[in-house]
Amino acid sequence: MPESVFPRLEPILPTVSKPIQYVGGELNSTLKDWDCGSSTPGGGETVRWALMYPDAYEVGLPNQGVQILYEVLNERDWILAERTYAVWPDLEEKMRAGDAQGPIPQFTVDAHRPVRAFDVFGLSFSTELGYTNMLNALDLAGIALHAAERTEDDPIVLAGGHAAFNPEPIARFIDAAVLGDGEEVVLAISEVVREWKTQGRPGGREELLRRLAVTGNIYVPMFYDVSYLEAGPGRGQVAAVLPNRPGIPARVTKHTLMDLDAWPYPAKPLVPLAETVHERFSVEIFRGCTRGCRFCQAGMITRPVRERSLKTIGDMVENGIRTTGFEEVGLLSLSSADHTEIAEVAKGLADRYEGSNVSLSLPSTRVDAFNITLANEFSRNGRRSGLTFAPEGGSERMRKVINKMVSEDDLIRTVATAYSHGWRQVKLYFMVGLPTETDEDVLQIADLAKRVIAKGREVSGRNDIRCTVSIGGFVPKPHTPFQWAAQLDHETTDARLTRLRDTVRDDKRYGRAIGFRYHDGKPGTIEGLLSRGDRRVGAVIEQAWRDGGRFDGWSEHFSYDRWYAAATTGLAGTGVDLDWYTVRERGYDEVLPWDHLDSGLDKDWLWADWEDAIDPTSVVEVEDCRWTPCYDCGVCPEMGTEIQIGPTGQQLLPLSVV
Amino acid sequence: MAREQPTQQPPPVQRLRIRYAKRGRLRFTSHRDFSRAFERAVFRARVPMAYSSGFNPHPRISYAGAAPTGSASEAEYLEIALAQSVDIAAIQALLVEALPTGLDILEVVDSTGPALSDLLQASRWQIEIAVPAADLVPAVDRFREAESVVVERMTKKGLREFDCRAPVVEMVASAAGEDGSATVVDLLLRHTVPSVRPDDVLSGICAVAGLELSAVPLLTRLSQGLLDEDTHEISDPLHAS
Numbered sequence A: 001m002p003e004s005v006f007p008r009l010e011p012i013l014p015t016v017s018k019p020i021q022y023v024g025g026e027l028n029s030t031l032k033d034w035d036c037g038s039s040t041p042g043g044g045e046t047v048r049w050a051l052m053y054p055d056a057y058e059v060g061l062p063n064q065g066v067q068i069l070y071e072v073l074n075e076r077d078w079i080l081a082e083r084t085y086a087v088w089p090d091l092e093e094k095m096r097a098g099d100a101q102g103p104i105p106q107f108t109v110d111a112h113r114p115v116r117a118f119d120v121f122g123l124s125f126s127t128e129l130g131y132t133n134m135l136n137a138l139d140l141a142g143i144a145l146h147a148a149e150r151t152e153d154d155p156i157v158l159a160g161g162h163a164a165f166n167p168e169p170i171a172r173f174i175d176a177a178v179l180g181d182g183e184e185v186v187l188a189i190s191e192v193v194r195e196w197k198t199q200g201r202p203g204g205r206e207e208l209l210r211r212l213a214v215t216g217n218i219y220v221p222m223f224y225d226v227s228y229l230e231a232g233p234g235r236g237q238v239a240a241v242l243p244n245r246p247g248i249p250a251r252v253t254k255h256t257l258m259d260l261d262a263w264p265y266p267a268k269p270l271v272p273l274a275e276t277v278h279e280r281f282s283v284e285i286f287r288g289c290t291r292g293c294r295f296c297q298a299g300m301i302t303r304p305v306r307e308r309s310l311k312t313i314g315d316m317v318e319n320g321i322r323t324t325g326f327e328e329v330g331l332l333s334l335s336s337a338d339h340t341e342i343a344e345v346a347k348g349l350a351d352r353y354e355g356s357n358v359s360l361s362l363p364s365t366r367v368d369a370f371n372i373t374l375a376n377e378f379s380r381n382g383r384r385s386g387l388t389f390a391p392e393g394g395s396e397r398m399r400k401v402i403n404k405m406v407s408e409d410d411l412i413r414t415v416a417t418a419y420s421h422g423w424r425q426v427k428l429y430f431m432v433g434l435p436t437e438t439d440e441d442v443l444q445i446a447d448l449a450k451r452v453i454a455k456g457r458e459v460s461g462r463n464d465i466r467c468t469v470s471i472g473g474f475v476p477k478p479h480t481p482f483q484w485a486a487q488l489d490h491e492t493t494d495a496r497l498t499r500l501r502d503t504v505r506d507d508k509r510y511g512r513a514i515g516f517r518y519h520d521g522k523p524g525t526i527e528g529l530l531s532r533g534d535r536r537v538g539a540v541i542e543q544a545w546r547d548g549g550r551f552d553g554w555s556e557h558f559s560y561d562r563w564y565a566a567a568t569t570g571l572a573g574t575g576v577d578l579d580w581y582t583v584r585e586r587g588y589d590e591v592l593p594w595d596h597l598d599s600g601l602d603k604d605w606l607w608a609d610w611e612d613a614i615d616p617t618s619v620v621e622v623e624d625c626r627w628t629p630c631y632d633c634g635v636c637p638e639m640g641t642e643i644q645i646g647p648t649g650q651q652l653l654p655l656s657v658v
Numbered sequence B: 001m002a003r004e005q006p007t008q009q010p011p012p013v014q015r016l017r018i019r020y021a022k023r024g025r026l027r028f029t030s031h032r033d034f035s036r037a038f039e040r041a042v043f044r045a046r047v048p049m050a051y052s053s054g055f056n057p058h059p060r061i062s063y064a065g066a067a068p069t070g071s072a073s074e075a076e077y078l079e080i081a082l083a084q085s086v087d088i089a090a091i092q093a094l095l096v097e098a099l100p101t102g103l104d105i106l107e108v109v110d111s112t113g114p115a116l117s118d119l120l121q122a123s124r125w126q127i128e129i130a131v132p133a134a135d136l137v138p139a140v141d142r143f144r145e146a147e148s149v150v151v152e153r154m155t156k157k158g159l160r161e162f163d164c165r166a167p168v169v170e171m172v173a174s175a176a177g178e179d180g181s182a183t184v185v186d187l188l189l190r191h192t193v194p195s196v197r198p199d200d201v202l203s204g205i206c207a208v209a210g211l212e213l214s215a216v217p218l219l220t221r222l223s224q225g226l227l228d229e230d231t232h233e234i235s236d237p238l239h240a241s
Helices: A063-073 A088-097 A128-139 A183-198 A202-215 A297-301 A310-324 A341-353 A372-378 A396-402 A408-420 A439-460 A490-506 A522-531 A535-546 A559-569 A578-582 A603-614 A635-639 B023-030 B031-046 B090-098 B133-145 B198-209
Strands: A047-053 A081-087 A118-124 A157-161 A176-178 A223-230 A238-243 A281-284 A328-332 A359-361 A387-392 A427-430 A467-475 A514-520 B014-022 B061-064 B072-082 B103-110 B122-129 B148-156 B157-165 B168-176 B183-192 B220-226
Touching: A047 A063, A047 A128, A047 A183, A063 A081, A063 A118, A063 A183, A081 A128, A081 A467, A088 A128, A088 A535, A118 A128, A118 A183, A118 A396, A118 B220, A128 A372, A128 A522, A128 A535, A128 B103, A157 A202, A157 A514, A183 A202, A281 A310, A310 A328, A310 A341, A341 A359, A341 A372, A359 A372, A372 A408, A387 A396, A387 A408, A396 A490, A408 A427, A408 A439, A439 A490, A439 A514, A467 A490, A467 B090, A522 A535, A522 A559, A522 A578, A522 B198, A535 A559, A559 A578, A603 B122, A635 B198, B014 B090, B031 B061, B031 B090, B031 B183, B090 B103, B122 B198, B133 B168, B133 B198
Parallel strands: A047 A081, A047 A118, A118 A157, A157 A176, A281 A328, A328 A359, A387 A427, A427 A467, A467 A514, B072 B220
Antiparallel strands: A223 A238, B014 B072, B014 B103, B061 B072, B122 B183, B122 B220, B148 B157, B168 B183
C-alpha cells in the first residue's frame, strides 16, 4: 500500500496560500481501504481511480462530472476513487524542492496517496486550457509525459469531458479518451481493468489498452496512425487516421446515458471547507440540447435531450440540501427553461420551501423561453438579484447565422416584463467573432443595450436600471456546423470590442447604466488552436508547459507570448502554423482531425447547416426536434438513442414535516 | 416609488454557547472557511436559527477569538441565537453529525452571564516543535528575562511591529521525545490588542536567542477563558458564574 504523503506535506502547508484546499476531509467525501476489493466476496482485485479536474481546487471541486464519477465509482465495493486537483505554483515549488525523501509527488486530497500508485488517472476536461495543468500533474506525479514511455508501474491516463471530443492535441500524453457520458463507461472500464489484473496482467499495459479499445467506446490514440498530405492544395492537412493493428475499430463512438432518473447523482454532494466558485447545490434537470445553435459544442455533442422527471428533480433537491446544508439550489442544463415541466418544477419547489431561506436559481434561460410566472416562482423566497439572457449575436442577422432566432422585439418585451416586475438588473451575453460578422453587427450590441435601458426606465419609472453586457470571443469547436469556420484573429476581435466599448461609453444618456465586461481575444486564439488542433499541436502544448505554462484559464497566469513562441518552436518544420489552425477556413473535402471520433452527428448534415449559416439568402431555421419533426442530425439512429422528455403530468407534493 | 423595507425578524428566544475543536488536517481551516461550514451545518441539522433583519438575512452566529489558520484548538467558542427553544443535547448530536470529522463540537450550553468575548481573556497554548530542548530551553529562559521583545509580522494592514513579551503570563519549555530531539512549550498568553499569537512569541524567542528554526511548529490552543491573576488558572467560560 502506498504511504500517505500527508506527513511530508504537513510542514509545508502552513507556508502556502489557502492550505485547506489540499487537505481533503470534506463532508460527504469517501475514504476507502486501498485493498477494498480483497474484502469483497471472493476476495478480488481492487480497481483504483485517481480523478482529476485539471484546475485549482476552488474551480475543480464543484465540478458535477467529477463528483458524479467519484460517487458512482466509490459505490462499488471493489473500486476506490480519490480526487486530485492542480496545485498552485507556491505549493508546486515546494513539492519539487521536496524533503529528505526527495520531491513530493502529485497526491490525492482524500488519502494523500501518490497519483502514480493508481490504476487509472482520469482527467475531465471542460476546456482545452487545462492541458498544461495535466502535463504538470503528470510530471509532479512522476508519470512519463508521453504515453509511449510509460511502464507497468504507471496508471492508464484517461481523458474525458467535452474537450475529449477532439483529444488529438493531447494524443501523445494520454493513453485513452472517452467520449460522452461517463457514468456507465467508467464502470465498464473498471471491469476490464479488474479482469486483466485478476488474470495476472497478461500482455501488460498494451493488452489492457487493446481490450479497452476493442469495446468501440474508448479511443486509444496509439492504435491509430495519422498521415498528412505532403503535396497539393491541401498540403499539411490530415490525409487519414487509420487503425494500425487488427481488431481496432475505425471509428470510436460516444457514450450516451439513457434514463437519467435511474442515475440521480450526485446523491452525496461534496461540501468543501474552502471557498469555491459555486457555493450551491446543483441538480442537472436534463442533459442535451436540440435547439441547434450552431456555435454550441455542448448542444451538439450531448444529444439527444434526456430529461429528469419532476419527481426525481424534487427528490434530488431535497436530498441535496439536506445532505449538504447549501441553501441555494441551481437547476442546471443547457437551457433550463426548456424542461417540459419547468413551471410545475418551479412552483412545486417554491411551495415546498416557502418561508425558508432556500433559494432557487435557473442558470441558462433563453429569452424566448422566459416567462414572468417562472421568474416570480424562482424569486419567491429570495431577492430579485438579476436576470441573465444570452442573445449571443448582436444583430438580427448574426442571430440568424448562429440559428439563435431571438428577435430584438422579443428581447425588449422580455426585459420590459422583468423591469416592470421589480427586477433592476439584466445581464446580456454576446459573442464577437462569429462567421460573416462585421463591425456593424457588433456595434448593434450597443443599440440593443441602450434600448434595454430606455425600456427599463420607461416601464419602471426609475433611473437606477442597469444592464451588464458580457462579451466572449467566439472559438470554433469540433463537431459543430462552425467546425469549418475561420476564427477571427485577436487583433480584429480586440478592435471591434474597443469600438463597441467606446460607442457605449460615449453616450451620456446610457453610458453609465451599461456595464461592459469582456476579455481580450488572445486566449481565444490559443483555445482555438487547442480545440481544432491535430497531433502536431502536442509539441506546442509540451513546449508551453516547459516554458512555465500553468493555469491557462486564468488571465493572470495565461501568457500569449509564451504560447506564441511555443507554437513557433513546436510547429517548426511542419509547414503549418498558428494561423493555419485558427484563422483558416476549412473546406468540405478536408479530413478533420476528429473525423474518426463519432459524436453521432452526420457530417453532411453539419456541412449543410454550415452552408445555410453563411448563405445570406438562406431562409432555413433549424427548429427544435423536441416539438417539431426530426431534421436528421443523425444522432439518434447512429447511437440508438431517443429523446426522453415529459410531461409526466405529476405534481410535486408538499414534504411531510418530520 | 419608495424602496421596500426588508421584513423585521423576531428577536431570538434562546441563545446557545458552543465549544468546538479544530483537529488534525482540518486545523488548516481558516476562520472564514469555518464560518461557512458552520452556517451549512446549522441548516443541515435543521437548527431553528434566528436570522438577522435586512435584505439578505443571515443566521445569527457570533464568533469569539478564532485561532489562526494552521493551528489546532481544543477550545474555540461561538454563540448562536435561536428562533425556537430546543433540546440542547439533541442539537449537539445533530451538529456533530453535520460537521466533518476534525471540526468537532465538544459542548453546548445555554448562554448566561457576560458577553462571551469578555470571558475570553487568555489562552493556554501548547507548542510542539522538532528542535532539541538543549537549544530551545535556554532560549525560552532568555526570553522570559527580557523586559520586552519587539517582533514584526505582516498583517492585512502591512508590516506591524509590536512587543510579544508583555502578554506572556507564563511559559515553560521541556524536552519531548525519547532522545530530547523535540521540545514542548507550554504558554499562557493574555489576549491583547493588537493580538499577539503564539507564533509571534516563538519568533520573539528566536530573536532574543539568535536561533533559526529548522522545523515548523504545531500549535494547539488547549483552553481559553477568564484568567485568575493569582493562580494563573483559566476558568471555563461556558460555566462562568
